[in-house]
Amino acid sequence: MPLDAIANIATAGLLTGLVYGLSALGLSAIFGVTRIVNFAHGELMVIGMYGALLLFQHFGLAPLWAIPIVGAALFAIGYALQAGLVNRLLHAPEHMQFLLMAALAIMLVALCLMAFGPNAQNVTLESAYDSVEIGVLILDAHRVYAGIAAIAVAGLLFVFFRYHPLGKAIRACADNLTGAAVVGLNVKRLFALTFGIGSACIGAAGCIILMLVDVHPYLANTYTLLAFVVVIIGGMGSLSGALLGGLLVGVSEALAGLLLQPSLKSMFSFGLLILVLILRPEGLLGRRS
Amino acid sequence: MSGARLEVRDLSKSFRGLKAVRNASFEVPAGEIVGLIGPNGAGKTTIFNLIAGVMAADSGTVTLDGHSLAGLRPDQVCRAGVGRTFQIVKPFAGLSVQRNVVIAALNLAPDIDAAERRAVEILDRLGLKPKRHQLAGALTLPERKRLEVARALATGPRLLLLDEVMAGLRPTEVDVMVGVFKELNASLGITILLIEHVMRAVMALSRHIVVLHHGEIIADGTPEAVTRHPKVLESYLGEEALG
């Protein structure tokens, strides 16, 4: 296998990995703050994809320009879910929260099926066959745009959490829940905000990934599991870990698809997940509890 | 059933460089009641956890009737004859009071029926028999403390480790508990090591008191001697605690 072909595929994997990382960022932020494992993650992402698809079909809006609109819609959905439903179960046993999210996931997939049918759909853009050359690398333009967009949105999120007063309040909640409540922070509202922001992030990732893959409702499960793999590898609750995990999974999947049968590539991710769970359950960048 | 002799030698344990227990040595003779006192953070619960096998000591030994408990898991320590309670009570909240104790009694009981008889007998001894069909989660705090003791007792221990079982009880309730332990100790000969802040209970029960401060044993003797010990007065008892 020529070296530049491998480099090409690895770079493509890296760019896809950035989108995985962005989506996992949403999952990780939600878990890090609310300790809720969002089992409906992939479903939210698929809803984001359908949102971008609708905007394209009806208004000719390219997926990347759909990000603000879809992000805002997903923020509202996420906020409503946490405020209306998940907040009621904050003190319930872990498995009950998990089941609630799984049930929501089932409902969301069912809604997508009813609304859009089971068939794969995509956006057809004129730029789909453009490519970008950097040295020996020849990359799909879409993949490059996707990677750049993912970095931009992730950067925005980092800035929010580091500098915005709300972002700081949310981090305070994540660090010390009782402490945050004692100093008068409205924990439930901050949780809802976090779920909204996480969902917006997932929605943005959905818009971006729509440039690279076709959307159908059953994609949801795949993305949920993929995000779990990414987040566990990076460390639950760690934002930079989610990005790192996304890159690792993106590259290893791309290479596994090259060396093995393409359909075996996700087995590789799950194998990786099992290893990380056993050897370093807090993830590569997670904190030991 | 008779009491076992506990011997702790040069026990040390650090957490991230912080010495929680340093070179602690003391012994609890068979059939005795010994109090382990000291301010919060002195390392008392750490010593319990080291004895009970929850964590391994950095150095030092713990022996029960001369047999080392080193390297044993908590369940093995329990089967070796050490029953313990938790400072923050851990009832099986979703199960009935009786089943809580039956589970503990199964440690020695040959079958469920025997365990049930033993559980009822112990619940009766601790005054919980009328509540035995209630959910453990529905008990009041003093009742939960008694359930904690009932469970530890049901495992058939030769050494009982009691971690602040009097905290939060009213004085009359303390007196009842003191009576229970005195009776247990007298009738069954169980050795008891208790961590306690309620001095009223410590003084009434202990024939011997060990005082821990910053992980070190600063005094060890009869209640009278210990309470007059200058170091103890200075570091722990102050003026108010002798009530």
Added chain:
Amino acid sequence: MIGRLLGEAGTRARIALGLAALVLLAAPAMVDDYLLTVLTQSLFFAYLGQSWNVMMGFAGLLSLGHAMFVGLGAYVAGALFVHFGLPPVIGLFPAMALAALVGAAIGFLGFRFSIQGVYFALLTIAFAEFIRILFDHFTWVGGSSGLFIPVDNRTVNDLVHLRGTPEMFYYLALGLSVAALALSRLLLAGRLGHRWLAIREDQEAAQALGIDVFRAKMAAVVLSAAMTSLGGVFYAFYFNNMFPEQIFNINLSIELLLGPIIGGLGTLIGPILGAFVLTPLSELLSALTERHALIGIKHFVYGLCVVLIVVFLPGGLWPWIARRLGLDRPPGDGT
């Protein structure tokens, strides 16, 4: 034995149990073929739910990958039959053994390395997905195009080869579910069951009371896996086909645990009740929406049921019904 099984059940509970048994025994004579299929599938899901309940309901170990045990059971017994003509009545032993082994591997890794709660659930998903993709590429058993067991509509019932009439499969499913009920009852009344309940409630306290937590948890996983795989053997010979994409799918893992959740986690009757609510409900919904081709409606209602239960009746239907009918025993013993 019978005395032990009925245990402390009160008179009303005994009468209710007897009535239910009579209805279930007589059902095939009273219903048409379609309803019999619905009942058989209800019993099948009841059995899977009961098997899952051993792990989660009794020992507090959340598995979201139980489809893998269904699949392993189906594939081992199915492949041995297709390739070597080995009758399923023998094939079920290697099937259960393999499932138990995989369960033991997951348990060993999970418990030795202290993977708990949600992380353990994710470990089970990871294993299930891993095995699914493995079978997708396992050409000896048909790979992703599935494994088929020759259909052979007999009028004579042959239990050895699991070929026969719908009635035979109905009674077989009923037998499985009743056996699982009896086994669960005996386990809960025994030493192991008490250990499981203790671990479910508080692992640290359980250990302090002399319970070897690792061994008890291993027993729960291995037993639950083996029981589930027996359901898989039934699956193989009842449906006569299996595809990795379906039988190892996380959707099956979730579908089989909905019954116990809705019926009442950790209870003996809950998983059965839950399956008898959900399966007919889904059939009804399919029938009602047939003309409108709303393919998602069944799962939508499934999800809604779980949300409602989780939020408003977290203990499930059975404890609630039992209290109203005066069937329950002293509270809190979860049965």
